[in-house]
Amino acid sequence: MEFEAMSCDELSAYLRSVPGVYALLNEPVELDIAEVGDGNLNFVYFASNTKAPEKSVVVKQAPPFLRLVGKTWPLTRHRMEREVAALRRFGALCPQHVPRVYHADNELFLMVMQRLSSHRILRQGLMDGIVYPKLAGHLSTYLAHTLFFGSDLYLAPDVKKQAVSAAINSELCKITEDLVFTYPFEDHPSNVYSAAFPRAEIERIWKSPALRVAVGEMKWSFMSDAQTLLHGDLHTGSIMVNQDETYVIDPEFAFYGPMGFDIGAVLANLLLAYFSRDWHDREARANGGLPYRDWLLEQATQIWNGFADQFIALWREHESRRKSYFIGDDRGGACVDAFRARFMQRLFADSLGFAGCKMIRRIVGMAKVVDVTSIADEALRATVEVRALRCAQRLLVERHAIADIGEVVAVAREIQATRYA
Amino acid sequence: MEFEAMSCDELSAYLRSVPGVYALLNEPVELDIAEVGDGNLNFVYFASNTKAPEKSVVVKQAPPFLRLVGKTWPLTRHRMEREVAALRRFGALCPQHVPRVYHADNELFLMVMQRLSSHRILRQGLMDGIVYPKLAGHLSTYLAHTLFFGSDLYLAPDVKKQAVSAAINSELCKITEDLVFTYPFEDHPSNVYSAAFPRAEIERIWKSPALRVAVGEMKWSFMSDAQTLLHGDLHTGSIMVNQDETYVIDPEFAFYGPMGFDIGAVLANLLLAYFSRDWHDREARANGGLPYRDWLLEQATQIWNGFADQFIALWREHESRRKSYFIGDDRGGACVDAFRARFMQRLFADSLGFAGCKMIRRIVGMAKVVDVTSIADEALRATVEVRALRCAQRLLVERHAIADIGEVVAVAREIQATRYA
Incomplete structure (x- = not known):
């Protein structure tokens, strides 16, 4: 049977028939249904009590196709x-940063969830140059909790292995395997290049053994390293913010994968926001004296450092409570911390590698980011794109040599200061 | 209900009731049943037609406990x-090196399989100083085929992900996680030390941050890197040989893990055999002029090199037939080979790391190898054990710096030539 999106009347009747949702919406006689329409994958609606519009929920339904492309x-x-x-798992770990699921219908492939009416998509806020003072702290907390508690550092091994199995998500992983790790490195028909983007830059990437080796390693890791339950698509369009709160939405790409993939997604999108400031700052808005592009790099720094501190703290606390270490007893007292330091160093390198892949796919691949596509000046856009690519390449190729997030910031500044013909 | 091993009469009646087995044994009126009794985990029997003893099968039944330890x-x-x-999967990939399964009973947790009556356990053959001219070629082939065809380099991504899920083997993986990667590095009650083994060596291992970090990394990889379907316990006691044939048996530890784990197991056990030659060569057997210990190192060399060549050949052949590369198109022509070289280099380092872990657990952990435990001279045994530990430590700590298998051989020879007090 052909899929038909629900009409507003059908959806309204449906929502009123679900007791929990009906109660939550304050027993509405009538509902206002508005299709949000910006979902890439799904149909998304706001449903509000006509008489009490503050009583409102989000409804999300998955059609049997990629909505962005069609049937x-x-x-x-x-x-x-x-x-x-x-959403339920991340919500249990981090309730303050994950919207609540009120109702899920496995026959209609539909869910009803918390509406974040005073929040906006982070990417839009960044384009507008808004400072979110709590953002870095919140994202660090979200990342540390979700990545730690899904892993073998915390879960009993059998529980973790069952979780890997339960989280298999082949179809959406395939999209990432193709669109992030493969097609951008080929002359693939799905790739899209901006008008002034120099073709030589693409050729350079395609033909660089060091870069292609690094991307291949990240792809292999993405496909094999079942480290923890990831969000799987943690760009700044999957984050909703206001001055006080931060929520991470849309984890349909969730699966057991390498921790650095989520961290890398955040870093990549902050760097894309950074390089696109030449356009978005063109009217030279002042932001309390601190140039906004510096604030963006400062967020990358604070997110990594805050994440690393909290992750280590959760790990220490857990092992101290359990009175045993992942590596076994540490009679000398120097081994456990050495292992943690190495673990974080490798995770940092992974995160940079994935950040690089994510930046490249946004420049030469199919799915773009509006931070860059909204740059109306074609030449400037091409410059921003080349800078993003150069930065991505360095993160990938030098990921094991870059000592800390401060060096990443230095690389970004250096590239921003360079003129590319 | 308490488990009771089947009586010979019960087993005989059972086997005669299974049409395929009955036919295979040439419709026996009577069967001779002999318990082999050397299974660590399972009950194992030979069942032969009394009138035609060459018509014979192996029967293996899993009791609800570890047989070696008991209920x-x-x-x-x-x-x-x-x-x-x-067994079925590896048999499909490599029929010449995997015993056939004739019958499996999922209610009795029992299987009937090919009897290898003219073969013996490789470990025993090595202790006796037997040269197996085809061994290295066979093991290279087995490793290349089983490791390649289970991985994302070959399988469609969704098929591989389902295979990961189907191969979850939490309970037996837990044995490895504990007995290989954890307990040997603790003062654990399950550890066993030989009479003359110097306690200072154990303390040295426990308190070496570089070593403990390396072992922690290997444990993390073992638990997370779902690269391919592994045998999971590929020591020389899981290999049966004669002058012409090589079979790999007992894959009950099979699961999706890091490729280097199987390769490392083979290398570790060859090195343990090597260091134990001081005892087994004490009567100075001649083996066609070439000292047997050199032959053992030569096998390690040939197995790695042969594996690497065949693995790369399978990979090339597959991608050439499919007309696409794991990393995507290679317009410059230099990227695909660069990726393959890096892949093999990392796999080599992993293999050395796992070999190191496997050697250590055989010296200080619970489960020993008879190559070493059969050394009646306590002082000599301790020397062999210290050498094995020193070698293991170097493999683990230097695994990323060791360029090729030739360097491993050099390390082994250097340690063999050193006197440890």
């Missing part, structure tokens, strides 16, 4: 189950 | 399903 790109609707399971 | 160490019987599935 020619089929996708199983079971992705909705993955998303619901991930 | 105090319970284990689910479902491990037999893992073993049957792995």
